Amino acid sequence: MTSMNQSPEQTPKPLSPPLRWFLLGTGCLAVILAIFGMFLPVLPTVPFLLLAMGCFARSSARFYLWLLEHAQLGPIIRPYLQGGGIPRTSKIRAIALIWCSILFSILMLSNYWIQGGLLVIAVSVTLYLLRLPTETTGDQTQTTHRS
DSSP, X not given: OOOSOOOTTTSOOOOOHHHHHHHHHHHHHHHHHHHHHHHOTXXXXXXXXXXXXXXXXXXXXXXXXXXXXXXXXXXXXXXXXXXXXXXXXXXXXXXXXXXXXXXXXXXXXXXXXXXXXXXXXXXXXXHHHHHSOBOOXXXXXXXXXOO
């Protein structure tokens, strides 16, 4: 968890009001999408919550703490923030959703530059997600000890 008591050299510059509102709105939208993701199997929850945390960390300490301490949403992201990682199923669903939506978009577009740009974005996000630590919970240890 981040400390609210930062020294002056660690304190970020104040944001301009439009940027602050943009980050706050993006964070709220990400929370809404994450909540939908809790019920829809194709929509990832954790990446949207991490996006919201990043937006709130820069725009609103109140919303950041609200999300971190939320009864249902907080436990989903706390392991990642504490270095534990993202659950494997969340990574798989996020990558699958990215590639399904990118491939669908590529099929619908005829501009090769846009198609190439979408592929670059998909590869970049996939590599980023794969580099994130994967949560190691009892699920993996239970399958290892079966006879």
